[in-house]
Amino acid sequence: MAFNVTQIREDFPILKREVNGKPLIYLDNAATSQKPKQVIDSITHYYTHYNANIHRGVHTLSQEATDAYEQARKKIQKHFNIAHGHEVIFTSGTTDGINLVANGFSSFLKTGDEVIVSAMEHHSNIVPWQMLCERTGALLKVIPMSEEGTLILGEYDTLLTEKTKLVFVNHISNALGTINPIEEIIEKAHNYGAAVLVDGAQSCSHIKPDLQALDVDFYVTSAHKMCGPTGVGMLYGKAEWLHKLPPYQGGGEMIAEVTFEKTTYADLPHKFEAGTPNIAGGIAFGTAIDYLNEIGFDAIAQHESQLLEYATAELLKIPGLRIYGTGKDKTSVISFNVEGIHPYDVGTILDKLGIAVRTGHHCAQPIMDFYKIPGTVRASFAFYNTMEEVDALVNAVRQAQNMLS
Structure with missing residues (x-):
C-alpha cells in the first residue's frame, strides 16, 4: 500500500494523548517504539x-x-x-x-x-x-x-x-x-x-x-x-x-x-x-x-531517511549545536548537545513542551567518555513521526537555548 503517515498514525492510540497540556511528540523510539492497535x-x-x-x-x-x-x-x-x-x-x-x-x-x-x-x-x-x-x-x-x-x-x-x-x-x-x-x-x-x-x-x-x-x-x-x-x-x-x-x-x-x-x-x-x-x-x-x-521496510526506510536529513539540516542551523555521529551510513537517530547547556536541562524543557526525547549516556558510557561529555540529547525517529514534529523539536530546542543560556 502507499505510504501515508497520517493514516499510519491512526493505528497508534498513544499518539492522540497530551503531555503537559501539549500534543505528544514521541521521539524516543530508540528506547522503545510505540505499539499499534493491531499488536x-x-x-x-x-x-x-x-x-x-x-x-x-x-x-x-x-x-x-x-x-x-x-x-x-x-x-x-x-x-x-x-x-x-x-x-x-x-x-x-x-x-x-x-x-x-x-x-x-x-x-x-x-x-x-x-x-x-x-x-x-x-x-x-x-x-x-x-x-x-x-x-x-x-x-x-x-x-x-x-x-x-x-x-x-x-x-x-x-x-x-x-x-x-x-x-x-x-x-x-x-x-x-x-x-x-x-x-x-x-x-x-x-x-x-x-x-x-x-x-x-x-x-x-x-x-x-x-x-x-x-x-x-x-x-x-x-x-x-x-x-x-x-x-x-x-x-x-x-x-x-x-x-x-x-x-x-x-x-x-x-x-x-x-x-x-x-x-x-x-x-x-x-x-x-x-x-x-x-x-x-x-x-x-x-x-x-x-x-x-504490511507497511514495507523500503517505505519505512525512505520516510525515516527524509526525517533524518531534514532534522539534521534544521538542527544544525541552531548556533552552538553539535551532532555526535556524523558517518554517512546512519539511521534516524540524532544525538546532540547545545553548547553550555546540560543535556538533561534541554530534555526537561522539551518534556514540558510535550516532546519525549532521551537524555544521558544511553547505556553507552564509553562513547560519552570518548567525546568527553556527560551525555547527549537523543531524538530518535520512527516511521510514524512527521516533518511537523521535526519543526516542533527544532523550535523547542531554540526555546530551551534561549531560556538556559
Missing part, C-alpha cells in the same frame, strides 16, 4: 479467548495457544530468512539473548583466548563479555571508533588473531545511529575461525536483515523496538552452535527426561526455553512483524 488487540485477544500454557496440554485452549505461539516463531523465521525454525529461540529480549550466548561460551573459552567488541556498544553488549572474560581468563579487545562515530576497521584487522574466538558488534549504534559494516566484520572474523554475535536491537525496526546472507553465527533483537511488546525477543543461532552450547537455564520445557541420577535435554529450540514463556508477547511479536511488513 495491542492481539495481546487482549490471547488473554480473552485462549489463555493457556503451551506445549503441555491436550485440551483445546492449550493447543490453540501453542499453535499461535509456534506460528509467531515461523513468522520470525521467514522475516529474518532463517533456515530452520529450531534456530529461533524466544528470549525476554536482546540482553537475555546475549547473556545466553555468553553463559554458554563459558564452557569453551580458556586463558589466552581473545574476544573482540566495538567501542560503540550498548552496555548489554559489553558487560556480559567482561563477565565471561573474568570467568574464563580470556582477553577482551576493543575496536576503536573515529571522531565521526564510525568504527576504524583498519584497527579491527590488527586485533584479529588466531586466538580470537568471538566478535561482538551492534548492527546500529543506539547512541549515534551509525550503521556498522557487519558484512565485512563477519567475513573477517570467519577468516580466523571466530564466531560473531550481532546485536540487532536498534536495526530491526529500520531494516530487514537477511541472516542467511549475512552468514552471522548469532543475532539478537527485541520485539519492543519493532512495535511489539516488552519482555520478549529473539536469539538466532546457527544450529551447529546451538547444539554445542549448554543450556542457559534449567527447568520445565527444556528437558527430555529427568531422574535424580541424570537429566537429558530437549531438542532445539526448547533446550533454551525453560519455564513458561511470555506467550502473549511472543504471539504479539509475530503480529508486529506482520504489521511492519
Whole structure:
C-alpha cells in the first residue's frame, strides 16, 4: 500500500494523548517504539479467548495457544530468512539473548583466548563479555571508533588473531545511529575461525536483515523496538552452535527426561526455553512483524531517511549545536548537545513542551567518555513521526537555548 503517515498514525492510540497540556511528540523510539492497535488487540485477544500454557496440554485452549505461539516463531523465521525454525529461540529480549550466548561460551573459552567488541556498544553488549572474560581468563579487545562515530576497521584487522574466538558488534549504534559494516566484520572474523554475535536491537525496526546472507553465527533483537511488546525477543543461532552450547537455564520445557541420577535435554529450540514463556508477547511479536511488513521496510526506510536529513539540516542551523555521529551510513537517530547547556536541562524543557526525547549516556558510557561529555540529547525517529514534529523539536530546542543560556 502507499505510504501515508497520517493514516499510519491512526493505528497508534498513544499518539492522540497530551503531555503537559501539549500534543505528544514521541521521539524516543530508540528506547522503545510505540505499539499499534493491531499488536495491542492481539495481546487482549490471547488473554480473552485462549489463555493457556503451551506445549503441555491436550485440551483445546492449550493447543490453540501453542499453535499461535509456534506460528509467531515461523513468522520470525521467514522475516529474518532463517533456515530452520529450531534456530529461533524466544528470549525476554536482546540482553537475555546475549547473556545466553555468553553463559554458554563459558564452557569453551580458556586463558589466552581473545574476544573482540566495538567501542560503540550498548552496555548489554559489553558487560556480559567482561563477565565471561573474568570467568574464563580470556582477553577482551576493543575496536576503536573515529571522531565521526564510525568504527576504524583498519584497527579491527590488527586485533584479529588466531586466538580470537568471538566478535561482538551492534548492527546500529543506539547512541549515534551509525550503521556498522557487519558484512565485512563477519567475513573477517570467519577468516580466523571466530564466531560473531550481532546485536540487532536498534536495526530491526529500520531494516530487514537477511541472516542467511549475512552468514552471522548469532543475532539478537527485541520485539519492543519493532512495535511489539516488552519482555520478549529473539536469539538466532546457527544450529551447529546451538547444539554445542549448554543450556542457559534449567527447568520445565527444556528437558527430555529427568531422574535424580541424570537429566537429558530437549531438542532445539526448547533446550533454551525453560519455564513458561511470555506467550502473549511472543504471539504479539509475530503480529508486529506482520504489521511492519504490511507497511514495507523500503517505505519505512525512505520516510525515516527524509526525517533524518531534514532534522539534521534544521538542527544544525541552531548556533552552538553539535551532532555526535556524523558517518554517512546512519539511521534516524540524532544525538546532540547545545553548547553550555546540560543535556538533561534541554530534555526537561522539551518534556514540558510535550516532546519525549532521551537524555544521558544511553547505556553507552564509553562513547560519552570518548567525546568527553556527560551525555547527549537523543531524538530518535520512527516511521510514524512527521516533518511537523521535526519543526516542533527544532523550535523547542531554540526555546530551551534561549531560556538556559
